[in-house]
Amino acid sequence: MIEKIDRRILRTRTLLREVLLDLASEKPLKNITVKELTDTAGLNRGTFYLHYQGIQDFYEQFKNEILEQFHRIIKKLGHKLGNREPFKDPPAGYVRPFEFVFEQKRFFKVFLGPGGDTDLSRQLTELINQQFINAYRAEYRQTNAADIPAKQQYLFAYLASAYVGTIQFWIQREFDLSPIDMAILFSQISRLGSAHVHFPFN
Amino acid sequence: MIEKIDRRILRTRTLLREVLLDLASEKPLKNITVKELTDTAGLNRGTFYLHYQGIQDFYEQFKNEILEQFHRIIKKLGHKLGNREPFKDPPAGYVRPFEFVFEQKRFFKVFLGPGGDTDLSRQLTELINQQFINAYRAEYRQTNAADIPAKQQYLFAYLASAYVGTIQFWIQREFDLSPIDMAILFSQISRLGSAHVHFPFN
DNA sequence: CTTTTTACTGAACATTGTGTTGATTAACTT
DNA sequence: AAGTTAATCAACACAATGTTCAGTAAAAAG
Numbered sequence: 001m002i003e004k005i006d007r008r009i010l011r012t013r014t015l016l017r018e019v020l021l022d023l024a025s026e027k028p029l030k031n032i033t034v035k036e037l038t039d040t041a042g043l044n045r046g047t048f049y050l051h052y053q054g055i056q057d058f059y060e061q062f063k064n065e066i067l068e069q070f071h072r073i074i075k076k077l078g079h080k081l082g083n084r085e086p087f088k089d090p091p092a093g094y095v096r097p098f099e100f101v102f103e104q105k106r107f108f109k110v111f112l113g114p115g116g117d118t119d120l121s122r123q124l125t126e127l128i129n130q131q132f133i134n135a136y137r138a139e140y141r142q143t144n145a146a147d148i149p150a151k152q153q154y155l156f157a158y159l160a161s162a163y164v165g166t167i168q169f170w171i172q173r174e175f176d177l178s179p180i181d182m183a184i185l186f187s188q189i190s191r192l193g194s195a196h197v198h199f200p201f202n
Numbered sequence: 203m204i205e206k207i208d209r210r211i212l213r214t215r216t217l218l219r220e221v222l223l224d225l226a227s228e229k230p231l232k233n234i235t236v237k238e239l240t241d242t243a244g245l246n247r248g249t250f251y252l253h254y255q256g257i258q259d260f261y262e263q264f265k266n267e268i269l270e271q272f273h274r275i276i277k278k279l280g281h282k283l284g285n286r287e288p289f290k291d292p293p294a295g296y297v298r299p300f301e302f303v304f305e306q307k308r309f310f311k312v313f314l315g316p317g318g319d320t321d322l323s324r325q326l327t328e329l330i331n332q333q334f335i336n337a338y339r340a341e342y343r344q345t346n347a348a349d350i351p352a353k354q355q356y357l358f359a360y361l362a363s364a365y366v367g368t369i370q371f372w373i374q375r376e377f378d379l380s381p382i383d384m385a386i387l388f389s390q391i392s393r394l395g396s397a398h399v400h401f402p403f404n
Numbered sequence: 405c406t407t408t409t410t411a412c413t414g415a416a417c418a419t420t421g422t423g424t425t426g427a428t429t430a431a432c433t434t
Numbered sequence: 435a436a437g438t439t440a441a442t443c444a445a446c447a448c449a450a451t452g453t454t455c456a457g458t459a460a461a462a463a464g
Contacts, residue, residue, distance in 0.1 A: 006461065008411050030232060030320065035450060044413050049452065086397075118232065118320050125367060150378065151387060151401040154371060158391050161367020162360050165327060169359035176352065185353060189360050193395025195287075199353040208432065210440050237421060246442050251423065 013051060015041050017062060021106045028115030029059070063120055066107055067127065073097055074131050086191045090183040098179035101167055105175065112168055121168070125160045132156035159190055215253060217243050219264060223308045230317030231261070265322055268309055269329065275299055276333055288393045292385040300381035303369055307377065314370055323370070327362045334358035361392055 019041040023032050034055050038045045052058040077093040087094075101108050111117040112124075133145050133156060142148060166186055170177065177185065189197055221243040225234050236257050240247045254260040279295040289296075303310050313319040314326075335347050335358060344350060368388055372379065379387065391399055 004462085006411065008459095008461065012412080028320070033450060034452090045451090046414080046453085047412055050411070054452080114321060114324060116320060118230070118318060119316055121323065122316060122370070149401060150375075154368060154379075154387055155391055155396060155399060155401075157371035158364050158368050158388075159396060161370065162364035165363020165367065166356060166360050168324070168363065169356060173352075177356075185356055186360075189357055189395070191395050191397040193391070193393050193398065194357060194361060195393040196395060196398075197357060199351060199357075206433085208440065210431065214441080235421060236423090247422090248424085248443080249441055252440070256423080 009051070012041075012043060012047060015043070016048070016051075016058070020058075020062075021110055024110040024115075025106075029110070029117060030115070059117065062107075063111065063117065063123070066104060066111075067120075067123060070097070070100060070124065071127055073100055074128065077131075086184075086188040088184060090180060090187065094183045094187070095179050098167070098170075098182040101171070102175055102179060105171070108167075109171055112171060121164055125157075125164045128163055129156050129160040132160065162186075162190065211253070214243075214245060214249060217245070218250070218253075218260070222260075222264075223312055226312040226317075227308075231312070231319060232317070261319065264309075265313065265319065265325070268306060268313075269322075269325060272299070272302060272326065273329055275302055276330065279333075288386075288390040290386060292382060292389065296385045296389070297381045300369070300372075300384040303373070304377055304381060307373070310369075311373055314373060323366055327359075327366045330365055331358050331362040334362065364388075364392065 016037060019037055020032070023036065023040065032055070034048050035045055037055075038048050048058075052061065073096050076096075077091075111120045133148065133153075136142065136148060136152065136156070137145065163186060166182070170182060218239060221239055222234070225238065225242065234257070236250050237247055239257075240250050250260075254263065275298050278298075279293075313322045335350065335355075338344065338350060338354065338358070339347065365388060368384070372384060
């Protein structure tokens with residue numbers, strides 16, 4: 001069932017997001033005000049409050065939408081664990097997350113970059129971490145997550161944060177590698193470890 | 203030459219920090235105001251502005267002091283790279299960073315946890331990343347950092363963010379492992395990779 | 405095309421926190 | 435004990451917030 005949303009609502013909401021991403025590339029998120037947002041959008045300040053409880057709520061909704069999309073993408077690749085071999089020709093599912101970040105580059109640059117959001121990085125990491133845990137539980141038929149050995153959990157936390165951190169570095173370098181290369185790169189490092197990785201002189 | 207600082211100055215500054223860490227364990231940093239800070243500290247609001255330009259400056263100074271201390275600790279261990287073997291009996295230098303985090307647990311819980319600081323995680327990662335780069339330059343007699351192969355740089359970014367992420371997870375788990383165990387854990391995962399790590403059942 | 409619904413506007417309002425200032429008091433240093 | 439300086443108190447203008455309500459414009463429904 002498709003909810004029909006008033007075109008005016010859609011227009012102002014997307015406009016506000018566009019303006020936000022513009023403003024946020026000049027100054028940290030925390031210094032952006034509702035007044036500034038609506039002024040540059042040419043909207044009445046009151047209009048903002050018809051849609052959001054406050055600026056915090058505005059960010060939250062924006063983030064949640066992206067997080068949901070990201071979640072839908074990564075939950076497909078069920079068992080990242082099984083494959084112990086690093087691949088040279090990555091399955092599409094492993095490339096997709098990087099493609100998504102690239103598609104939403106304006107968002108990620110702002111929210112994941114300096115002066116960005118306090119929690120997005122953590123939230124992404126947590127999402128990926130959960131994915132690892134789910135895969136582990138499926139493989140070892142472990143009912144509840146608390147039963148997973150501590151060090152195994154640390155491994156997942158390690159990998160998840162390395163994953164997000166690598167993406168952040170990728171953004172910082174203005175996406176100098178392709179999504180495919182990123183998928184290969186990550187699989188190589190994380191599976192082989194720093195001691196066994198040797199890159200051909202690219 | 204040791205600068206003698208008026209005891210009153212020292213008292214109010216440390217008091218403000220204490221109060222901050224108290225308040226911040228109840229609510230996100232961004233919702234803490236100067237008024238709230240000084241009220242609960244029993245200080246006049248004007249006094250705050252005798253010491254800091256604003257709340258942002260206050261956070262900045264606090265962070266920078268910790269970052270400097272952390273920097274002093276990790277710059278000692280020159281070449282994390284050389285050791286390709288994971289160790290079971292870690293050198294003191296590799297344990298020290300974890301000890302430091304543990305000593306400053308109140309600070310790190312607040313600034314690195316949910317509702318914490320926007321940039322500290324990134325700044326720590328950057329600090330460690332630089333350490334890797336320095337070590338690499340020393341080893342390969344590479345004069346400037348830009349000449350380091352891209353994928354090598356990605357490896358460093360990967361490791362640095364994994365390092366910080368592991369610490370964050372450690373904090374989240376209320377420091378369930380000892381600093382020594384953390385040092386061992388990190389060296390094992392990062393050197394062997396997820397494919398070759400096998401933890402004894404504990 | 406007309407009617408009805410509803411999103412946006414404009415302006416006002418009280419409230420809260422900010423950053424600064426100047427005179428006074430209290431505490432520390434020498 | 436004298437001199438210095440940090441903290442206090444109260445007041446100030448200022449800016450952003452969140453809310454309200456009557457009026458207008460644009461969409462959806464018939």
